[in-house]
Amino acid sequence: MAKSKYEYVKHFEQHQTLLRNTYVVIRVDGHGFHRFSQEHNFEKPNDLRALHLANEAAKGVMTDIQDIVLAYGESDEYSFLLRRDSTLFKRREAKIVSTIASLFTSYYVVNWFKFMGDSTLLRYPPSFDARAVCYPTAENVRDYFSWRQADCHINNLYNTTFWALVQDPTKNPPMTTTQAQAILKDTTSASKNEILFKQFNINYNTLPEIFRKGSVLFRRKMMVPVKETEQGNVIEREKSIVHIAHVDIIADEFWLTGDGKGILE
Template sequence: MANTEFGYVRSFEQWDALPPSNWIVVRIDGRGFTKLCKKYDFAKPNDTRAIALMNSAAEQVVRSFVDVVLAYGQSDEYSFIFAENTALFDRRNSKLATSVATLFTAEYCLQWKDFFPGTELERPFPTFDGRCVCYPKQAILRDYLSWRQADCHINNLYNTVFWTLVLKGGRTTTEAEHELKGSLAADKNEILFKQFGINYNNEDEIWRKGTVIYRAYDDHQQQDGTTSKKADPTSKNQLEKEKKRKQKAKIMVEHTDIIKDTFWNERPYILASKR
């Protein structure tokens, strides 16, 4: 950057580096997606094309940012978990949030035609905002992910009952909303089963549990995701090897429970501490 008399303006920039030794969650959300769903006539309560597009865009984000250890998504949101020792963009809040959000938006728009053939995407184009949140402990990070998956279940159960009442039960949207007001999960399950013969537990897991994206490594590597040979993890050579290892890893896209311990016990390397 040229050193001129105008260079003083750089002093107005705020350094927004996030604290070290913290897991960084970059969460993106769709802007104005209620209107977008109506405009392109998304299926109710869930549109297979729409969620497949979300997952495909998220997979490309995970491929592009090797420091993302896991991503979790549902509806029009996705959370990308960066390793606690990431040095990407010097851990700057604004850089991380905008880079993830813009890449996701670009992938979503570019891949639209692959999932909605014959439906041209028009202005205003879909966009996603992003925010960064730091979590200092693995337990708190897991609670965050559990919170998002619980939210997925609660929202999907409501939407499933609501639209079943409207589309199959002949209620208006106002009548369905009034009928479900103050109802508990058990009440909603009872409505589905007794009135429509639907067992909510038989609904596809992609709707009930959301989507988890992570890297899986070859069998010759240890379960914690490292090689058996000890090396200085901070050396330039080792960092480059680690980057290549992540780039070669298989990207897994699954719909499974991440609240219980089973998922994490079988894949301890995902949240293995790198401090």
């Protein structure tokens, strides 16, 4: 049972670390969620319950890991931003990505019934992967989040039009998914907006912002009641609370005067 004889195997570990003084984005992504959303009858094109569940999971991750200063989510994908001076897990890449994927999964499963309803049984355990990317400048970080929010818009416009066509109750037999794909192939944003408006009387710009803009999670310092004195006075303390908003993070406003102010300093 000599442990020391075998201990040399420890030295095969190669700890990749994330470059210091860079912003780190960890992107969590649902594994096989096309199938998962079908097996669990997610509403199309967007299932509000599932979005709120994923937001709750992201909020849990941010609450547990204080070095995360911002998160952005769309569909089954969330991006978490670590402060550039973070020393979380000594910036070891494997430990960071595995822990965040694990925490997100844990909150997602724990909160399943609360958000999806008692009757929606989990048919099999969902899983998520994660990757970490270093960004050296604030500009790179803003461009990263712009990329994801533009992606959210593009996907949502496509999906909204696609499912409007497929679920069109006036068509008998209904349009197949293949037919819908063929119609939307190579269409511009403008023509998708036109299809929605003319055929379905949907004004895309009035759809819920959570669908069009995704979800932005940030911290806000707030006075929070912590206890009551014997005289009945409530004692408050400033705490950093995670908020969720569905706002534009491509334009300057969020970063310069909004809730993103100071995050990239």
